[in-house]
Amino acid sequence: MAIGDTIPDFTLPDLNGNPVSIQNYRGKKVLIFMWASW
Amino acid sequence: MAVDIQGADAARVHAADKTFVTVIDSENILSDQFGFKIVPNGIFLDEDGVIRFAKQGFRITEPDHFEAVEILIQDPKAHIELKDVYHITDETQSLEKQLAVTKFKLANEYLNSGKKDEALKEMDEALLLDPDNFLIRKQRWYIRYPENFSPTIDIEWQQVQLEKEKAEEAVKQGGQICGPEGCVIPGTSFPPNQVFSIKTKTNEI
Numbered sequence: 001m002a003i004g005d006t007i008p009d010f011t012l013p014d015l016n017g018n019p020v021s022i023q024n025y026r027g028k029k030v031l032i033f034m035w036a037s038w
Numbered sequence: 039m040a041v042d043i044q045g046a047d048a049a050r051v052h053a054a055d056k057t058f059v060t061v062i063d064s065e066n067i068l069s070d071q072f073g074f075k076i077v078p079n080g081i082f083l084d085e086d087g088v089i090r091f092a093k094q095g096f097r098i099t100e101p102d103h104f105e106a107v108e109i110l111i112q113d114p115k116a117h118i119e120l121k122d123v124y125h126i127t128d129e130t131q132s133l134e135k136q137l138a139v140t141k142f143k144l145a146n147e148y149l150n151s152g153k154k155d156e157a158l159k160e161m162d163e164a165l166l167l168d169p170d171n172f173l174i175r176k177q178r179w180y181i182r183y184p185e186n187f188s189p190t191i192d193i194e195w196q197q198v199q200l201e202k203e204k205a206e207e208a209v210k211q212g213g214q215i216c217g218p219e220g221c222v223i224p225g226t227s228f229p230p231n232q233v234f235s236i237k238t239k240t241n242e243i
Contacts, residue, residue, distance in 0.1 A: 001071045003234070007087045010068065012039070012061040015046050015054060020061050029114060030083040031107060033098070034039045034069060036173075037048045038180045038187050 041077060043146055043177045065146055066173055070139055076124065076172045076224040082107065095124040102161035120165050124224060138168035140175060142177075149181070158182060169207055172224055175200075196223055 001007075011021040022030075040049035045064045053060040060164040063069070069079065072092055080096025080103065081090060091110055096103055104117045141164035148157035161178040165171065179186065179199065200221045 001073075001089065001092065003089050003092060005089050007081075007083055007089055012057060012063050012067075013046070014061050015050050017046065019061060022083075025083070026087055027085050029085060029111060030081075030087075032039055032068075032079070032081040032083070033048065033096070034041060034063075034074070034077055034079040035052075036041045036077045036176065037044075037052055038042070038176045038191060 039063050039068065041069055041173065042180075043149060044180070048180075065143060069173060074173070075168075075170055078079060080107070082110045082114070088114075090114045090116075091118050093120065095122070134167045138164040138171060138174065141167070142171075142174050154181065165203075166210060169204070175203070193223070198222075 007022055009021070009023055011019045014020050039061050040046075041063050043064050046062050047062060049062055068081075069077075072079070072081070072094075072186040074094050075095060078096055080093045080098075081089060082091035091106065092242065093103065093106075098104055099109070100122075102120050102122070106120060109116045109118065141160045145160035145164065147155040148154070148160065158178065158181065159237075161174055161181075164174050165178065168174065176196075179196065183195075183199075186195045197223065200223055204221050
């Protein structure tokens with residue numbers, strides 16, 4: 001994955017287990033902040 | 039996006055009160071695709087879903103990083119070059135890295151089935167294949183030594199533990215793993231304009 005690539009379609013659960021798809025955010029600018037509790 | 043192998047339960051306490059959406063990538067699917075070995079990381083997508091920025095070691099509290107996001111919001115096609123670079127120089131074969139990722143995924147499955155010892159064994163072996171992978175190392179600490187992460191994260195313990203583990207791994211692999219500056223845990227100190235690098239020497243196969 002590199003700058004200029006299109007983000008692949010993925011769906012991940014939110015904190016309540018509901019699926020969230022990155023496709024839902026087409027048409028919006030998105031900042032993904034990747035973190036962990038450790 | 040929380041990458042905790044323990045899933046939503048581990049992430050919720052940090053994220054439940056935030057206005058933005060939090061998703062759980064407990065199998066580290068996205069971080070594998072970007073080749074990230076640490077957290078935190080930042081990825082910016084434009085309205086077409088095109089990746090415009092991907093920064094390993096991204097921190098919104100860093101003025102340069104914050105400014106980068108401000109620029110990208112105005113102009114998603116802007117070329118951003120940050121002074122701080124997180125990189126690792128190594129000669130590890132890519133098949134070894136892939137095997138490490140596969141073992142980590144297997145560890146995840148073991149954990150889901152309640153087989154903690156089997157999970158830890160796979161993580162031990164994964165780290166021997168990819169010792170710079172702090173996603174695996176920190177997850178392993180969290181599972182093996184949970185008392186050092188709650189109520190607060192004990193960074194000093196992590197530093198001592200890292201030195202110990204690197205020494206053990208060096209014995210197993212017959213070479214020096216950390217550079218002359220010692221062993222660095224990425225993300226624990228973050229002065230701008232500093233290059234982080236961990237040189238590794240691995241056995242050629």
